[in-house]
Amino acid sequence: MVRQRIEELRRALERHNRLYYIDNAPEISDFEFDALMRELLELEAAHPEWADPNSPSVRVGSDLTAEFRTVRHHFPMLSLGNTYSLGELHDFLDRIRRETGREAEVACELKFDGTAISLTYEHGSLLRAVTRGDGTEGDDVTANVRTIRTVPLRLQGEGWPDYFEIRGEILMPYASFDRLNAEREAAGEPLLANPRNAAAGTLKQQSSAVVARRGLDCTLYQIAGDELPFRSHSEALAAARSWGFKVSDKMRICRTTEEVDAFIAHWDTARRELPFPTDGVVVKVDDFALRRQLGFTAKAPKWAVAYKFKAEQALTRLQSIDFQVGRTGAVTPVANLEPVLLAGTTVRRATLHNAEQMAQLDIRPGDCVYVEKGGEIIPKITGVELAARPADSRPFVYIDRCPECGTPLVRYEGEAKHYCPNQGGCRPQIIGRILHFIRRKALDIEGLGEETVELLYDNGLVANASDLYDLRPEQLAPLPRLGEKSAENIVRSIGRSTEAPFHRVLFGLGIRFVGETTAKYLAAHFRTLDAVMAASREELVEADEVGEKIADAIVDYFADAGNRRIVERLRTAGLRFEAEAREQASDALAGKSFVISGKFLNHSRDELKELIERHGGRNLAAVSGNVDFLVAGDNMGPAKLKKAEKLGIRILTEEEFAALLDRGTRADAPPAAADRTAHPAHPAPSGKPSEETAAGEAPRQGELF
Ligand code: IVH
Numbered sequence: 001m002v003r004q005r006i007e008e009l010r011r012a013l014e015r016h017n018r019l020y021y022i023d024n025a026p027e028i029s030d031f032e033f034d035a036l037m038r039e040l041l042e043l044e045a046a047h048p049e050w051a052d053p054n055s056p057s058v059r060v061g062s063d064l065t066a067e068f069r070t071v072r073h074h075f076p077m078l079s080l081g082n083t084y085s086l087g088e089l090h091d092f093l094d095r096i097r098r099e100t101g102r103e104a105e106v107a108c109e110l111k112f113d114g115t116a117i118s119l120t121y122e123h124g125s126l127l128r129a130v131t132r133g134d135g136t137e138g139d140d141v142t143a144n145v146r147t148i149r150t151v152p153l154r155l156q157g158e159g160w161p162d163y164f165e166i167r168g169e170i171l172m173p174y175a176s177f178d179r180l181n182a183e184r185e186a187a188g189e190p191l192l193a194n195p196r197n198a199a200a201g202t203l204k205q206q207s208s209a210v211v212a213r214r215g216l217d218c219t220l221y222q223i224a225g226d227e228l229p230f231r232s233h234s235e236a237l238a239a240a241r242s243w244g245f246k247v248s249d250k251m252r253i254c255r256t257t258e259e260v261d262a263f264i265a266h267w268d269t270a271r272r273e274l275p276f277p278t279d280g281v282v283v284k285v286d287d288f289a290l291r292r293q294l295g296f297t298a299k300a301p302k303w304a305v306a307y308k309f310k311a312e313q314a315l316t317r318l319q320s321i322d323f324q325v326g327r328t329g330a331v332t333p334v335a336n337l338e339p340v341l342l343a344g345t346t347v348r349r350a351t352l353h354n355a356e357q358m359a360q361l362d363i364r365p366g367d368c369v370y371v372e373k374g375g376e377i378i379p380k381i382t383g384v385e386l387a388a389r390p391a392d393s394r395p396f397v398y399i400d401r402c403p404e405c406g407t408p409l410v411r412y413e414g415e416a417k418h419y420c421p422n423q424g425g426c427r428p429q430i431i432g433r434i435l436h437f438i439r440r441k442a443l444d445i446e447g448l449g450e451e452t453v454e455l456l457y458d459n460g461l462v463a464n465a466s467d468l469y470d471l472r473p474e475q476l477a478p479l480p481r482l483g484e485k486s487a488e489n490i491v492r493s494i495g496r497s498t499e500a501p502f503h504r505v506l507f508g509l510g511i512r513f514v515g516e517t518t519a520k521y522l523a524a525h526f527r528t529l530d531a532v533m534a535a536s537r538e539e540l541v542e543a544d545e546v547g548e549k550i551a552d553a554i555v556d557y558f559a560d561a562g563n564r565r566i567v568e569r570l571r572t573a574g575l576r577f578e579a580e581a582r583e584q585a586s587d588a589l590a591g592k593s594f595v596i597s598g599k600f601l602n603h604s605r606d607e608l609k610e611l612i613e614r615h616g617g618r619n620l621a622a623v624s625g626n627v628d629f630l631v632a633g634d635n636m637g638p639a640k641l642k643k644a645e646k647l648g649i650r651i652l653t654e655e656e657f658a659a660l661l662d663r664g665t666r667a668d669a670p671p672a673a674a675d676r677t678a679h680p681a682h683p684a685p686s687g688k689p690s691e692e693t694a695a696g697e698a699p700r701q702g703e704l705f
Contacts, residue, residue: 003042005699006050009040013056014154014230021149022246045096052382054125054146054153061147063211068139068204075165075224077118077132077301080282082306086261089283092305093257100290107233108263110271111280111306112219115200117145119220122163124155124457131203135299141203145170147212150219152244160243164225168218168245172199173276176215196279217276220245234285253286268309284286290467311372314347315385316340318369319546321352321396323403327432328512329419331402331409333358334442335381340371342379347371350379354416364389364396404428424562430464431457433510437465441516441573442508443497445491466566468494487536498574505575510569512553521545522554525606529567529577533558544604582614589617593626597640598633600654605633607656615661623649631657 007136016033020026040057044050045308072704083089084344098103131138131147145151149172172180172195179197181191187523192198196698202214223236234253241247250267254260264281271278285291285303292302317338333352350371352358361384368388369381388583401408402420404427409418422427434453438445445468456462471494476487488661499506503523513520524541526532532554540551571577594617597610601610608631609619614688620627620639623643630644630651644651 002047003050004045005506006040006043009036009043010052010055010057012036013040014152014156017056017059017149018152018156018244022244025090041146051273056153058143058146058153058208059149059212059576061208061349062143068141070133070137071128071140072137073118073133073135073165074120077135077536078296078301079135080304081297081300082280082308084308084310086264086307089256089260089264089305089307092283093260096285096290096303100293102290103255105253105255105286106260106289107251107286108254108260108269108533109221109282109284110248110274110278111282111308112169112171112221112248113196113277113279114169115142115196116167117170117203117205117218118165118167118224119145119151120165121155121160124160126153127152139204143208144203144205144211145218148210148216150217150246155243157242157244159229159239161225161228164223164228166220166240166245167222167224168220170199170203171195171217171219172202173215175219175275175568176217180214189440218246219248221248221282224238231288233284233288234286253380254283264307271309272312278309280306307357312342312343313370313372313382314340315368315370318363318365318367318381320365323399325404325420325426325428327429327436327510329421329423329426329429331399331420333398335363335369337371342371342373347373347379350381352381352466355418356416358396362395364393366390366393384599390464400428427457428525434462434465434468436473436510437560438468438497439508442498442504445490445497446493447486448493452482452490455481464566466569467500468575469569498576500576502576502579504682505529505570506532507576509557509563511557513550514554518545518550521606523579524610527579529571533567544606581611584616585614586665587616588661589615592614592628593618593620594629594631595620595623595627595640595644595649596631596633598636599704600633602652602654602658609623612660615664623647627656629660 013033013036016026016036020033020091026036037057037060041060044057068292070452081092083092093106094105095180106190118130118132118138119126120128120130126142128140129445130152133139146153174195177192177195177198184191192201193515199216202216205211205214206705221237221239222233223230223240225564228236230239234251237247237251238646252259252263254263260283267278267281283305285294291303292300296300296302318335319338320336322334322336326332335350335352337348337350352363361381363381363384366389368385370383370385371379372382373379398418399409402422405420405422405425407420407422407426410421411418420429423429431450431453434457435450437443438448438453443465453462456471456476456479459479461471462468471491473484473487473491476490477484479487482490501523503520506523507514507519507527520625521544522532525546526535535554537548537551537555540546540554541548558567589612594612596605596612596619599605600608612619623630623640625647627644627647627649631638631648631654632641632644632651633654641651
């Protein structure tokens with residue numbers, strides 16, 4: 001009975017999902033849909049024995065951490081030749097006519113601007129979803145893709161092959177993208193540059209519940225499989241549509257060059273009205289027999305080409321140029337433009353990057369300039385309309401003094417920007433550093449925004465981050481826009497910030513090049529601020545992900561007496577200068593000493609060291625008679641290895657070490673499953689191909705090609 005009801009609900013939800021998301025023809029209300037979904041979720045929770053990875057309930061996602069296994073594509077995912085020139089596109093069409101001796105029909109499709117995906121179906125159920133990766137192997141993102149409403153989990157209709165792959169694009173519609181960026185802005189997080197990056201980033205999210213909320217879409221444009229029962233691409237896509245896939249209805253079969261040109265001309269402007277991003281048109285030979293005749297080059301089919309649209313441009317007047325000084329003293333020229341509509345938004349400002357770029361384009365105030373929106377959020381100026389230049393125009397002379405404090409600007413070797421070196425006395429730098437210190441990912445001090453920090457600075461109450469901890473409510477309350485209540489709230493949230501973990505304090509100091517991730521690595525490696533301060537350049541580069549440039553910046557920062565004074569006052573204020581004690585996971589390695597050397601596939605050196613300590617072992621820096629094990633990775637020095645061999649130290653590979661730990665912890669009870677979560681945010685392990693597949697024979701090409 002219950003089992004039957006579960007099946008019934010799954011079928012009904014699948015059907016309503018399709019009617020809503022694919023056919024745009026819902027038959028029931030959202031409310032009714034939610035009620036059915038809730039009933040299914042409850043029944044499934046009560047009957048885990050009838051779980052199904054393709055149940056429509058997986059659309060809501062889960063908070064379990066996704067691991068992205070590397071999977072080899074059954075049929076390689078090739079790329080396409082592309083061109084920005086109609087002339088080259090015509091050459092392509094001519095070549096096809098020549099080689100096939102016919103007026104071959106071509107399918108013209110939109111080129112969707114997202115991230116490529118390959119879906120594998122077996123017996124009509126979604127088995128796997130894999131990213132393009134390098135074309136030969138990609139990441140298994142099945143759990144995340146299952147949450148995308150337009151990806152059918154089970155096929156409808158009939159005639160689908162027992163096993164096939166279907167390829168397409170995962171897209172983030174503009175509406176989802178705008179919503180996501182609005183949320184990020186509200187949370188003080190950096191904005192995503194464009195829907196393409198947002199789609200790719202979302203697919204790699206650790207939690208499929210997050211993916212489910214992001215509103216991704218999936219459009220399919222190619223089937224690959226052995227012995228597919230179709231004669232042409234258009235026939236294959238029609239079948240895919242009948243099986244429940246979302247297939248674009250914008251595709252047109254064209255017989256002549258003129259028809260292809262007309263398709264392109266139409267979509268070059270009409271695409272602005274589409275709810276998702278496109279960046280060109282793909283032209284493909286429709287007939288499969290002709291495709292086979294045309295064949296492939298080393299990396300792309302000879303029967304298809306992508307024509308890319310030029311980025312949208314607008315012409316407007318450059319009214320004036322401002323110079324912004326950032327917290328590091330870097331000066332950025334910014335253009336004030338006569339407002340102009342570009343790719344859906346009104347543009348008023350654009351970056352001019354630096355003096356060199358401006359000189360190269362010979363940009364002058366009063367010029368008519370071309371603005372373009374590239375992959376970045378901020379539009380840029382790409383050229384000057386010289387014909388429209390006023391007769392009295394003079395070359396622009398770049399500033400040589402800080403627009404804020406008048407200090408002569410300097411250039412550092414290898415840096416394109418000018419810098420104001422007056423760190424201690426230049427207002428935007430001082431305020432910028434304080435704002436950095438209080439930001440969410442640093443000390444996370446609520447109630448203090450840019451305006452308030454400016455107010456505090458201008459009233460002589462703070463000149464650096466450590467001054468914040470001396471503030472008293474009665475000093476704040478009389479300031480404009482504040483009052484007693486917010487004064488107390490601010491002081492309270494400053495007090496709470498002393499609880500922030502050490503790595504966030506380290507990040508908050510604003511040392512050049514020490515971002516959030518580097519701060520985590522430094523904290524994991526050195527454990528205390530005193531150890532970071534005492535470390536030499538050579539010792540600093542020992543930490544994961546710390547290179548010479550970062551090491552120099554750290555040494556420079558602590559060499560400055562003013563910075564050291566700030567640090568000491570922060571210490572007195574009670575900020576955390578020490579990483580939290582590592583939780584002991586087991587005694588599996590108690591009494592054993594290790595040396596870690598070389599590079600490893602699955603762990604960083606610091607991760608291995610942390611594992612050793614958390615399981616009761618000891619890390620030693622050098623090979624000596626006191627060492628029990630040497631865990632040896634790639635590129636380790638031959639002298640070390642030799643010495644270890646001579647001393648009779650056991651040498652372990654990374655896998656052998658993992659096995660040793662595994663054996664130890666199993667004998668020792670508490671499971672080691674917590675290892676991953678306890679570590680600083682490392683990029684998700686992508687896994688490595690198994691040896692059989694990595695060395696395997698060349699992948700087959702789908703029968704289609
Ligand atoms: S066909 C072997 N069709 O563009 C050719 N690709 O530049 C398979 N793309 O990797 C691709 N829209 O991610 C094809 N209608 C479309 C497309 C499309 C977007 C992407 C795809 C591909 C890239 C090549």
